[in-house]
Amino acid sequence: MDLLQQLQLKHPIFLAPMAGISTPALAAEVSEQGALGSLGLGASSLSSAREQILATQQLSTVPLHLNFFCHQSVAADPVIEQNWIARLKPAFEKFSATPPTQLNCIYPSFLDNDDFLNLVLETRPALVSFHFGLPHPHQIQALKHAGILTMVSATNLVEAQLIENAGIDIINAQGVEAGGHRGCFNPEIDAAIMTADLVRLIKAHCTRPIVAAGGIMNGQQIRFMLDLGASAVQMGTAFLPAQSSNAHPKYRQALFEQRTTQISPSISGRPARALLQHWHKEIDQPTRIKVAAYPYAYDIAKQLHAVASKHGDHGYGAFWAGSNVAQIRNLDCAALIEQLTLEMTQS
Numbered sequence: 001m002d003l004l005q006q007l008q009l010k011h012p013i014f015l016a017p018m019a020g021i022s023t024p025a026l027a028a029e030v031s032e033q034g035a036l037g038s039l040g041l042g043a044s045s046l047s048s049a050r051e052q053i054l055a056t057q058q059l060s061t062v063p064l065h066l067n068f069f070c071h072q073s074v075a076a077d078p079v080i081e082q083n084w085i086a087r088l089k090p091a092f093e094k095f096s097a098t099p100p101t102q103l104n105c106i107y108p109s110f111l112d113n114d115d116f117l118n119l120v121l122e123t124r125p126a127l128v129s130f131h132f133g134l135p136h137p138h139q140i141q142a143l144k145h146a147g148i149l150t151m152v153s154a155t156n157l158v159e160a161q162l163i164e165n166a167g168i169d170i171i172n173a174q175g176v177e178a179g180g181h182r183g184c185f186n187p188e189i190d191a192a193i194m195t196a197d198l199v200r201l202i203k204a205h206c207t208r209p210i211v212a213a214g215g216i217m218n219g220q221q222i223r224f225m226l227d228l229g230a231s232a233v234q235m236g237t238a239f240l241p242a243q244s245s246n247a248h249p250k251y252r253q254a255l256f257e258q259r260t261t262q263i264s265p266s267i268s269g270r271p272a273r274a275l276l277q278h279w280h281k282e283i284d285q286p287t288r289i290k291v292a293a294y295p296y297a298y299d300i301a302k303q304l305h306a307v308a309s310k311h312g313d314h315g316y317g318a319f320w321a322g323s324n325v326a327q328i329r330n331l332d333c334a335a336l337i338e339q340l341t342l343e344m345t346q347s
């Protein structure tokens, strides 16, 4: 049985799980159209994750994809953090505010304990995926035993081989064009491979089904990825304008006005691609000091954004977007999926 049959999909299209942007309505709408809806739960508490899953399952009975972060939790490093706070102090002062005195670990990792695993086992999605690394072997075994498909992001060949050898079902080939966080296992090692090249590379060396992600905005690009050997594609940026996405109005506006993106670790502590904004222009100077680790850096970035946006400056938001954002279309879910599937058949 191929991947689409296993997931009962009409279209080879996965809605990218997008922490902070995913909503039950968006996931359900995409799934109801015959593509795969998802919830990005990497930034959710256990209780919020449960509520979102149950709400989605009330709206739709078709397969659902859940996503979590598998970063190695690091202990606070007071010296690096104090330096980073000091570096961002002038940005706070522009808005007559003072930065926090310490940074907190605002997101747990799926690896920290089995709470999220137990939630997955209880709510039984069709697919669960992981970003930033592999789950523990006992977690993979438990998911397998429950008949839940697994997928992990790979940004280079070594990661893809680790994924395959760990017994994960699907490799999510995330090219450098992708919006949001790079899925690199080690944030210091980024091969920055383009999506098409990564699909070719993984196809040549691995046997698991591949889902291609990064910069895919239209049906022709989907077909190209399928022709290279991907079983499906995962698209994030293209779905941001959908009415039921949680994107803030200023973010939606910026997607259409500001057509360029850049990768930076300064927002969250891990490299991520966002619309070009203050982080890239002010903070990412050649003299930039070491950024606090993920998610400690994200703690202060969120506070800075909250302060700045109260003064009408939205340039410190985490406005994640892929490098092909200039091809974005203002379409709602159903219209976008219809258009994509039509384009897939056109030359």
Ligand SMILES: Cc1cc2nc3c(=O)[nH]c(=O)nc-3n(C[C@H](O)[C@H](O)[C@H](O)COP(=O)(O)O)c2cc1C
Binding pocket: 016, 017, 018, 019, 021, 040, 041, 042, 067, 130, 131, 153, 174, 177, 178, 179, 180, 181, 213, 214, 215, 216, 234, 235, 236, 237, 238, 320, 321, 322, 323, 324
């Ligand atoms: C707003 C946004 C949030 C994202 N959040 C997540 C996430 O929570 N988990 C994840 O695995 N990938 C996340 N990604 C990355 C996507 O899974 C995917 O790799 C990317 O969207 C593909 O590139 P594209 O945006 O050009 O389509 C996010 C992407 C965007 C644009």
